[in-house]
Amino acid sequence: MKAPSLKQLQIDKTSQKMIIFASIASFLLVFTLFSAKTLVARMNYQNKVINAKSIARSNLIKNVSSNESLLSAYQNFNNATTNLMGLQTNGASVNSGNNAKLILDALPSEYDFPALATSLQGLLSSTGVTVSGLTGSDSSNGDISGASSIPIAGTTPIPFSFNVTGSADNVINTMKIFEKSIRPFQFKSFTISGSSSSLSLSASAETFYLPAQNFQVKMGSVQ
Numbered sequence: 515m516k517a518p519s520l521k522q523l524q525i526d527k528t529s530q531k532m533i534i535f536a537s538i539a540s541f542l543l544v545f546t547l548f549s550a551k552t553l554v555a556r557m558n559y560q561n562k563v564i565n566a567k568s569i570a571r572s573n574l575i576k577n578v579s580s581n582e583s584l585l586s587a588y589q590n591f592n593n594a595t596t597n598l599m600g601l602q603t604n605g606a607s608v609n610s611g612n613n614a615k616l617i618l619d620a621l622p623s624e625y626d627f628p629a630l631a632t633s634l635q636g637l638l639s640s641t642g643v644t645v646s647g648l649t650g651s652d653s654s655n656g657d658i659s660g661a662s663s664i665p666i667a668g669t670t671p672i673p674f675s676f677n678v679t680g681s682a683d684n685v686i687n688t689m690k691i692f693e694k695s696i697r698p699f700q701f702k703s704f705t706i707s708g709s710s711s712s713l714s715l716s717a718s719a720e721t722f723y724l725p726a727q728n729f730q731v732k733m734g735s736v737q
Contacts, residue, residue, distance in 0.1 A: 598696075620696040621669065623726040627651060630672060630721065637695060641687040643680030643715075650674035669722040671700075677716045685713040697721050 592614045597603050603612045611619075622629070627650045638645045650673060678688055685706065692699045704717035 616696045620698065621722060621724040623724060625670070625672060625723055627672065627674070630674065633697075634674065634676065637691055638676060638678055638688060641680070641691055642684040643678040643688050645676065645678050647677035647716075648674070649676070669724050671720040671722050673718070673720040675716070675718040677714065679708075679712065679714045682710045682713050685715050688715060 592612050594613065595603060597611065597613050597616055601610050603610065605611075631648055631650065634648060635645060638648075678685065680688070689704075692701075699719050699721050701717060701719045704715060704719075706713055706715050708714045
C-alpha cells in the first residue's frame with residue numbers, strides 16, 4: 515500500500531481543522547441563539563414588571579388623592595350638627611347621633627330579634643299606645659319563614675307582628691312614627707277595630723338586616 519504523500523497529509527490536516535472550526539462555530543451560533551432567546555424573554559418579562567409597577571404607582575397616587583377627598587367628604591357628612599333625621603347629633607332621642615351611627619343602626623349586620631324587639635317597644639310606646647303583643651322569630655340562624663320579597667338588594671328580611679291599643683290619634687301617630695324611623699319597614703297587613711276613643715291595631719310587617727361583607731386581598735401575577 516502506497517504511503518500518503520506530504521501534500522495529502524497537509525490536506526487531511528487542514529480538513530480536520532476546518533471541521534473543528536465549523537463545529538466550534540456551530541456551537542457558538544446555537545449558544546448565541548439560545549442566549550439571545552433567553553435574554554429577549556427576560557427583557558419582555560422585566561418590561562411587563564416595569565409597566566405593572568408604573569401602573570400600580572399611578573393608581574396609588576390616585577388612591578391617595580381620592581382617600582383625602584373621601585375622608586374630607588366623610589367628615590363633613592358625619593360631623594354635621596343635625597343628622598339625616600333632622601335631629602341634633604348630641605341629642606338623647608332614639609334617632610339622635612351622628613349620621614354614621616344612623617346608617618349602621620338602620621341596617622344591622624346580623625339577625626338580632628331581641629335588639630329589634632327592644633327598639634320596636636320603645637318606638638311604639640313613644641306614641642302613647644299600649645303594646646299588647648310583639649312577636650317575631652328569635653332564631654339564631656335567621657329564620658325568615660313568612661317573609662315577603664326583598665326590596666333592598668343584598669338584605670335579609672326580619673318578619674314581626676304587633677298589637678297596640680289607644681286613642682284614634684295615638685294609633686294614627688303609631689303608623690306615622692314608622693315613617694320617621696331610620697330603619698326600613700315594609701307592612702304586609704294591618705287591621706284596625708274599635709271606636710274613636712279606643713282603637714286596636716294589629717299589624718304584620720318586616721324590617722331588614724344586611725349581612726356583613728368579608729373582603730380579601732389576593733396576590734396577582736404579571737402576565
